[in-house]
Amino acid sequence: MPRAPQTPAEYWDKYKPHRGDGPQPRPDTDRFEWTQYPGHGPGAELLGSPRRALDLGSAEGKEAAHLAERGVRVTGVDLSTVQVARARAWWHDTANLDFVHAEVCAYLTGTEETFDAIYSVWGAVWFTEPEQLLPLIAARLAPGGVFVFSQAEPSPGAYGPQPMRGKWLEGRERELTVQRWQYPPETWADHLKQAGFTDIDARVLPGPHGEALGTLLVTARR
Secondary structure, three states: OOOOOOOHHHHHHHOOOOOOOOOOOOOOOOOOOOOOOOOOOOOHHHHOOOOEEEEEOOOOOHHHHHHHOOOOEEEEEEOOHHHHHHHHHHOOOOOOEEEEEOOHHHHHHHOOOOEEEEEEEOOHHHHOOHHHHHHHHHHHEEEEEEEEEEEEOOOOOOOEEEEEEEOOOHHHOOOEEEEEEEOOHHHHHHHHHHOOOEEEEEEEEOOHHHOOOOEEEEEEEO
16 A cells, blocks of 8 residues: 655654653753754843743754743644654643644644744744745734744755755655755845844854854844
């Protein structure tokens, strides 16, 4: 029988962290990380002092837990049942923190809540069409609210929707693929302006110690 078509959720259900079988230790939450290099670059101060925050593509929930432990009311949204279940198990005893199983555009369209900060750390902003997603984010930000996201530095010339592949199926029966949207900083700034954002700072933060891959880091306000 032919296999059902692959979905983005299937990709993220199979995605890391892979920490072996049995109970897994939850990650350390001492620092909020925007880059792939621990201790490199800015931290949660980019979000200001929000009372209510939304994490788009929260995955294992480390960043959301960091904020919640410091008194911020945080909702993490992810379309992967596996990732949401893992996050809920790890942070079940953390106050001010909820994890929602949903696709981010559907969640933003369906909620009436507003947030002082909306952010995405190598998360859903990277994997969702910006023309669709950014206006929905703007609509759910409180006046003066901040939007911050990070993702890998784009490869020169490889702009727009690009395939990202992974081999996380048992037996490696087939390769999973999702689309990711990558642009240079000035293009992200244009997308954000069109969606109604201001005070935009879009830049590439170089990797530390000569690492080749930098981090695209973008902040904006409603």
